[in-house]
Amino acid sequence: MRFLLDADQRAFAGSLHAMLTAADTPAVIRDWSRGDHASGRALWSRIAGAGVFALAVPEEYGGLGPRPVELAVACIELGRHAVPGPLAETVGAAVLLGGPPLAERFLPGLAAGTDLATVAAPGSHAVDGDAASVRLSPAPGGLYLSTQAPGPVRRSLDPARRLTPLAPGGELLTPAPPYDRALTWIRLATAAQALGVGLALLDRTVAYVRQRTQFGVPVGSFQAVKHRLADARTALEFARPLLFGAAVSLRPADVAAAKLTACEAAYRTARTALHLHGAIGYTAEYGLSLWLTRARALRSAWGTPEECRELVLAEGL
Amino acid sequence: MDLTHSPADEKFRGKARAWLDAHVPRTPLPSLETAEGFAAHRAWEAELAADHWSVVSWPERYGGRDAGLLGRLVFEEEYWAAGAPGRVGQNGISLLAPTLFEYGTREQRARVLPPMATGEVVxxxxxxxxxxxxxxxxxxxxxxxxxxxxxxxxxxxxxxxxxxxxxxxxxxxxxxxxxxxxxxxxxxxxxxxxxxxxxxxxxxxxxxxxxxxxxxxxxxxxxxxxxxxxxQGWRIAMSTAGEERGLTLRAPGRFLASAARLRDLWRDRGSPEHARAGVADALIGARAYQLFTYAAASRVLDGDRLGPETSMNKLFWSELDLALHETALDLLGPEGELADGTWAEGYVFSLAGPVYAGTNEIQRDIVAERLLGLPKGRR
The missing domain is CATH 2.40.110.10 (Butyryl-CoA Dehydrogenase, subunit A, domain 2)
Known part of the structure; x- marks a missing residue:
């Protein structure tokens, strides 16, 4: 029993954070939202170079994994910087395509970051189908690789998530994909991103209320402001152990609990961040919006709160 | 990131479970907040102590088992899962004893701790x-x-x-x-x-x-x-307050056991839709608190001291406890009003949680000022 990140894991988080801080992700996110993927792809390949996508890919296919704890560490940092692109979906694709003979064909490109993958949740859109070269549709008959161009992009509340319908059918890759296992990894990556989004929203809001003055003092000295931020911090810090506990066990119910809790904490923090920024937070131009809208989108993606609770009640923790 | 207990701690868990199976009273003791119940709970402390189960993390010479921090958490999981009585010696064991271990003299420890462990002095x-x-x-x-x-x-x-x-x-x-x-x-x-x-x-x-x-x-x-x-009393007392909010006052095992009872109650009542979210959130909250505590314990074992983050701990368990009991009373329907119902005592106790051990507003101030670095202001 030692339920803490080790020095290597902390250093990995630190180096990703430094790299992403230097990468000016807000500008990349704005490009991506307009359908200009060049800067995002460049960032994506640097993230791949740091080994992030390799964490879901076994060593025999050019990966470093499976290493769910390190993946969670990485996805927190990607969420903290609101990195655009189908992150959780690419992780999920690596699991769906993880056995021979598909693995040889797809995994090296995913691990290297040259291929982006997306997965359409049954009955739903795929995220960033216009950027992904590997577009997967799990269906009752098996796992299909979309061979047609994706449908027109539908706008998400989060402009950086470009929702694309996939045409049914395509190339049948396998009749029995490990969908449940893939969903577990996708949810884990989504939960970790949400936690990172929440942490970033909290940091930005704390910085804002320290410098914004009204009535001659920083608004952050008012209890009504402080207490909302204290609650946000508490909610985020109690999501963190659930996330890492889920990464250790990879039990679907544990992952569902982490997904629910991290997304709720991030969303609650987003509401607090929006409110405490006042009107400036409610503008599209101000950078806060990039995280605010992400928090809302992740809450609904890959398991609503009710679906997550259902798993917890059915399987126990 | 390792959540596996050592073989020694798992063996210890087995011993604790066996002892509790054989000794936990079949029918609940009267409320410990009454004269009769207080006496019954004091006798239970003596029964625990006779076999060295009242203060498992303490050194053997004071009545413990040197079970360590993780052993203590394991014991508490078993203790509350077994439906064992509330601990009338709690204030001394959780608040005074840690202070004596840190600031007391040898003479004080030798004099005060053994009768605290047996319930002879509450x-x-x-x-x-x-x-x-x-x-x-x-x-x-x-x-x-x-x-x-x-x-x-x-x-x-x-x-x-x-x-x-x-x-x-x-x-x-x-x-x-x-x-x-x-x-x-x-x-x-x-x-x-x-x-x-x-x-x-x-x-x-x-x-x-x-x-x-x-x-x-x-x-x-x-x-x-x-x-x-x-x-120097303030500094010494604040270290006690840190212990109180931190690791020792409310064991995660207590909430894990309550959440499991709540889930059973929900199922017994036909799994009604209106309580689904409340029950799931209680299970998740208890697990989150357990894992948060394991992380804190791991830090302590690494030689870190717990600081203002223990205020988050108190905020979390006090609100979890209250929400859990409110869900239970809602599930009971009209029976939820009964003062002698199985959930009533816990409900009344949970209402005090946000107030005692430093109000939750004080805790939020601590989180905001010491963890987030926000400026002090008027309270």
Whole structure:
């Protein structure tokens, strides 16, 4: 029993954070939202170079994994910087395509970051189908690789998530994909991103209320402001152990609990961040919006709160 | 990131489970907030102690098993899962003992800890005063130097367990007129039956005398019952407060067991839709608290000290406990109103959680100022 990140894991988080801080992700996110993927792809390949996508890919296919704890560490940092692109979906694709003979064909490109993958949740859109070269549709008959161009992009509340319908059918890759296992990894990556989004929203809001003055003092000295931020911090810090506990066990119910809790904490923090920024937070131009809208989108993606609770009640923790 | 207990801790878990299976009373004891229940719970403490189960993390020479921090958490999981009685010795074991281990003398530890472990001496806390609640440093009860000790005068209130307890510990002003209110305070232990002490029980919300007012009139306390240096009481007490909010006051096992009981109740009632979210959130919250505590314990075992993050801990468990019990009462429907129902005692107790051990507003101030770095302002 030692339920803490080790020095290597902390250093990995630190180096990703430094790299992403230097990468000016807000500008990349704005490009991506307009359908200009060049800067995002460049960032994506640097993230791949740091080994992030390799964490879901076994060593025999050019990966470093499976290493769910390190993946969670990485996805927190990607969420903290609101990195655009189908992150959780690419992780999920690596699991769906993880056995021979598909693995040889797809995994090296995913691990290297040259291929982006997306997965359409049954009955739903795929995220960033216009950027992904590997577009997967799990269906009752098996796992299909979309061979047609994706449908027109539908706008998400989060402009950086470009929702694309996939045409049914395509190339049948396998009749029995490990969908449940893939969903577990996708949810884990989504939960970790949400936690990172929440942490970033909290940091930005704390910085804002320290410098914004009204009535001659920083608004952050008012209890009504402080207490909302204290609650946000508490909610985020109690999501963190659930996330890492889920990464250790990879039990679907544990992952569902982490997904629910991290997304709720991030969303609650987003509401607090929006409110405490006042009107400036409610503008599209101000950078806060990039995280605010992400928090809302992740809450609904890959398991609503009710679906997550259902798993917890059915399987126990 | 390793969540596997050592073989030694798992073996310890098995021993604890076997003992509890054989000893936990089949029918619940009467409420520990009544004279009859207090006596029954004191007898239970003695039964635990006879086989060294009352203070498992303490050294053997004081009645423990040297089970360590993780062993203690394992024991608490088994203890509450077994439906064992509430711990009447809690205040002493969780609040005073850690202070004695850190600041007490060998003589104090040898004298105070063994009878605390057996329940022979049950301790109450004496922090709050009528004019010093959240602003604890505003306390005005005095300790004045006398031959061989101190004379206490003043009034303490909201003293949990004091209606039936034997001794109490608290802070007293020994140097009036200091520049800042938290200077010049001394941490003392005193006998609730000493001459000059008047204990007036207070009925909590359900009328049970769960706490008391203490009136102190020239109560003599010998020097041997001062903890640490006179005048340094605030610093010493705050380390106790950190323990209280942190690892020791509310074991995760307690909430895991309550959440499991809540899930069983929900299923027994046909899994009604209206309580689904409340039940799931209780299970998740209890698990989150358990894992948060394992992370904190891992840090302590690495040699870190817990700091202001323990305030998040108190916020979390107090709100979890209340929400969990509210869900239970809702599930019971009209029966939820019954004062002798199986969930009523826990519900009434949970209502006090956001207030005692430092109100949740004080905790939020601590989180905001010390963890987030926000400026101090008017409270």
């Amino acid at each position: 301790w109450a806390q004496a922090w709050s005063e009528p004019e010093a609640g959240s602003d604890l440093a505003a306390l005005s009860s005095r300790a004045v130097r006398t031959d061989g000790g101190w004379l206490l005068n003043g009034q303490k209130t909201w003293s949990s367990r004091a209606a039936f307890a034997d001794r109490a510990f608290g802070l007293f002003r020994s140097e009036p007129g200091t520049a800042r209110p938290h200077q010049g305070l001394t941490y003392l232990m005193f006998d609730l039956r000493a001459p000059g002490v008047t204990v007036r029980p207070i009925g909590r919300l359900d009328g049970k005398p769960a706490f008391a007012e203490l009136f102190l009139d020239d109560v003599f306390v010998p020097d041997e019952d001062v903890i640490g240096e006179p005048g």
